[in-house]
Amino acid sequence: MSKTKLSTDSLFKPFNSENIKLSNRTVMAPMTRGFSPDGVPGKDVAAYYRRRAENGVGLIVTEGTGINHPSSVSGASIPLFHGENSLNGWAEVVKEVHNAGGKIVPQLWHVGLTRKQGELPNEEALPVGPSGLSLSGKKITEPMTEEEIVAMVEAYAQAAADAKRIGFDGIEIHGAHGYLIDQFFWENTNKRTDRYGGDLVGRTQFAVEIIEACRREVGPDFPIIFRFSQWKMNDFKAKLAKSQDELEQFLQPLVEAGVNIFHCSTRRFWEPEFEGSDLNLAGWTKKLSGKPVISVGSVGLNGEFTSFSGAETTSLDSLIEKLDNEEFDLVAIGRSLLMDPEWVKKVQDGRADYLLPFNKEALQKLY
Numbered sequence: 300m301s302k303t304k305l306s307t308d309s310l311f312k313p314f315n316s317e318n319i320k321l322s323n324r325t326v327m328a329p330m331t332r333g334f335s336p337d338g339v340p341g342k343d344v345a346a347y348y349r350r351r352a353e354n355g356v357g358l359i360v361t362e363g364t365g366i367n368h369p370s371s372v373s374g375a376s377i378p379l380f381h382g383e384n385s386l387n388g389w390a391e392v393v394k395e396v397h398n399a400g401g402k403i404v405p406q407l408w409h410v411g412l413t414r415k416q417g418e419l420p421n422e423e424a425l426p427v428g429p430s431g432l433s434l435s436g437k438k439i440t441e442p443m444t445e446e447e448i449v450a451m452v453e454a455y456a457q458a459a460a461d462a463k464r465i466g467f468d469g470i471e472i473h474g475a476h477g478y479l480i481d482q483f484f485w486e487n488t489n490k491r492t493d494r495y496g497g498d499l500v501g502r503t504q505f506a507v508e509i510i511e512a513c514r515r516e517v518g519p520d521f522p523i524i525f526r527f528s529q530w531k532m533n534d535f536k537a538k539l540a541k542s543q544d545e546l547e548q549f550l551q552p553l554v555e556a557g558v559n560i561f562h563c564s565t566r567r568f569w570e571p572e573f574e575g576s577d578l579n580l581a582g583w584t585k586k587l588s589g590k591p592v593i594s595v596g597s598v599g600l601n602g603e604f605t606s607f608s609g610a611e612t613t614s615l616d617s618l619i620e621k622l623d624n625e626e627f628d629l630v631a632i633g634r635s636l637l638m639d640p641e642w643v644k645k646v647q648d649g650r651a652d653y654l655l656p657f658n659k660e661a662l663q664k665l666y
Contacts, residue, residue: 305461306619307615307619307646307647308366308375308441308617308650309324309619309622309623310323310324310325310615310622310630310647311323311324311325311626311647312324312363312588314357314591314628314629315423316559316560316591316628317524317559318519318521318522318559319358319401319468319559320500321357321358321401321629322355322357322443322533323355323357323402323406323549323643323647324357324413324622324628324629324630325355325356325357325358325629325632326356326357326358326359326360326595326629326630326631326632327348327351327356327358327359327360327472327583327636328360328595328629328631328632328633328634328636329360329363329406329526330362330437330634330637331362331372332344332347332362332665333376333377333472334347334376334387334665335376335377335378335379335533336360336375336376336579336593337374337375337376337384337390337420338365338372338375338377338378338379338382338383338384338385338420339378339379339384339388340378340385340388340389340391340392340635341388341425342391342398343641343665344378344388344392344394345391345392345394345395345396346397346665347593347640347665347666348392348395348396348401348403349395349398349399349424350666351401351636351638351640351643352395352396352399352400352401352402353400353401353640354640354641354642354643354644355400355644355647356401356467356632356636357400357402358395358401358403358629358630359401359402359403359404359406359578360403360404360405360471360524360562360631361389361392361403361406361632362377362378362382362487363377363402363406363408363473364377364378364379364385364389364405364406364407364458365378365379365380365381365408365409366380366381366407366409366429366451366455366457366458366519367379367381367382367454367457368409368427368451368454369421369423369424369456370409370410370414370421370424370426371408371409371428371454372409372410372414372420372421373407373410373412373413373414373415373418373419373629374418374419375420376421376553379420380405380407380458380461380462381454381457381458381461382419386465387463388467389405389465389517390465391468392511393465394466397466400648402468403467403468404462404467404468404469404470404471404522405458405462405467405470405472406470406471406473406526407458407459407470407472408428408454408578409451409454409473409479409480410478410479411426411427411428411430411435411476411477411478411479411480411481411482412426412427412428412431412433412434412439412440412477412479412482412488412493412643413426413433413469413532415428417420417664420583425440426440426519427440427443427447427451427479427481428440428442428443428488428498429442429443429482429488429489429490429491429495429496429505430442430488430489430490430491431443432482432487432488432490432536433488433530433560434482434487434488434531434533434534436487436488438589441483442491442537443495443505443578445495446507446589447494448505451479451509451511451625452505452512453512455472455509455512455513456509456512456513456515456516457516458470458571459512459516459517459521460516460517461518462517463517463518463521467521468520469523469559470513470517470522470523470524470542471519471524471526471562472506472509472510472513472523472524472525472526473525473526474525474526474534475527475528475562475564476507476528476530476531477525477531477533477534477566478533480505480506480509480535480628481527481528482501483502483503483504483505483535484502484503484506484527484539484549485501485507485539487500487533487537487607489502496621496663498551498561498664499539499545499548499549499630500549500551500575501538501550503553504550504552505550506513506525506553506556507552507553507555508556510523510525510553510555510556510557510558511557514556514559517530517634521559521561522626523557523559523560524558524559524560524561524562525553525558525560525561525562526561526564527539527561527562527563527564527578528563528564528565529557529565529572529580530564530565530566536584539572542573543573543576543583543587543660545586546583546584546587547575547620547627550584550588553588554588554589554590558589559591560591560592560593560628560629561581561584561585561588561590561591561592561593562592562593562595563580563581563584563592563593563594563595563627564580564595564596565579565580565581565594565596565636566596566597567593567595567596567597568581568594568595568597568598568618568621568630569596569617569618569621570596571660578626579594579621579626581593581595581626581627581629582626582627585626585627585628585631590657591629591630592627592628592629592630593623593627593629593630593631594626594627594629594630595630595631595632595633597610597616597633597634598618598630598631598632598633598635599613599615599632599635599654600610600612600613600634600656600657601613601640604636605614609656609657609658609659610634610656610657611647611656612651612655612656613652614644615651618630634657634661635654635657636653637657637662637666638655638656638658638661638666639650639654639655639666640666642655644653
């Protein structure tokens with residue numbers, strides 16, 4: 300790469316929306332790390348996030364954190380977002396990030412039927428999903444009852460209330476990648492005939508109730524970010540919305556429920572979402588919803604996200620061009636920031652030649 304300072308000014312303009320102000324347009328994407336024994340983030344996790352704040356990340360979205368349900372996560376070292384010990388751990392994370400001048404939101408998560416029975420931390424807990432179907436369509440368990448759905452909605456709401464109480468700057472609700480909320484969205488995994496099923500709009504009802512319940516708990520001024528995707532972990536070509544009209548139908552109930560910002564998960568930010576337009580998923584979401592959006596997908600790397608394999612650094616020119624054109628408002632950086640806590644600062648200082656390629660060995664420690 301050239302040592303000439305990149306024209307990245309638009310990446311470092313302040314962001315001001317109806318209820319959150321950020322120093323720049325960079326976001327740390329949520330990435331599961333698994334360094335929280337018994338679900339409790341410790342001092343090493345707090346220091347990990349603080350390093351990103353110290354080096355100029357505008358907004359940190361934490362790794363996925365399990366809401367208060369026995370099968371919310373798969374693994375004993377995935378952080379939880381309930382219980383005194385876990386919440387105290389997160390309060391320390393918030394303190395460290397704020398002391399470094401950063402802002403941070405937790406990603407609230409339930410993995411749904413991607414979890415296998417017998418997995419930790421609760422081996423006896425059954426996985427749950429809208430119709431008891433795995434992403435591949437296999438019958439795993441019985442569909443969730445309406446009573447179970449109502450209780451799950453309240454678990455999300457309690458997590459939102461706790462996030463505000465311990466000082467987070469907002470929340471992100473994980474509705475992407477084939478996890479629980481996305482299993483309600485997707486016709487392959489949601490065969491319900493009650494109010495939580497049906498057509499694309501009908502299948503948003505579970506998410507709508509979660510957003511509304513979270514909003515009631517946190518009030519009108521606390522930011523709610525909602526992450527969604529077209530692709531699933533077992534199907535990179537899956538489409539919730541096959542056209543811009545369907546995407547608009549999908550987004551409208553979520554907007555009305557109280558989403559402030561959409562986090563539009565794609566594997567390659569540069570790919571157009573629909574034929575006949577260069578707009579990516581974030582670009583279309585901004586155009587159709589009128590809400591600010593976060594774009595994401597292999598920023599700064601030449602290899603798209605698959606299984607966190609290695610990738611080399613690459614030019615940011617196409618990203619900056621889209622940002623300059625106001626196709627999206629914020630840019631989430633994943634693997635590059637996982638590997639290098641100074642990534643944002645290096646880009647801002649024009650030190651692109653010192654950016655680090657992604658090495659999958661980075662998954663084994665907290666840089």
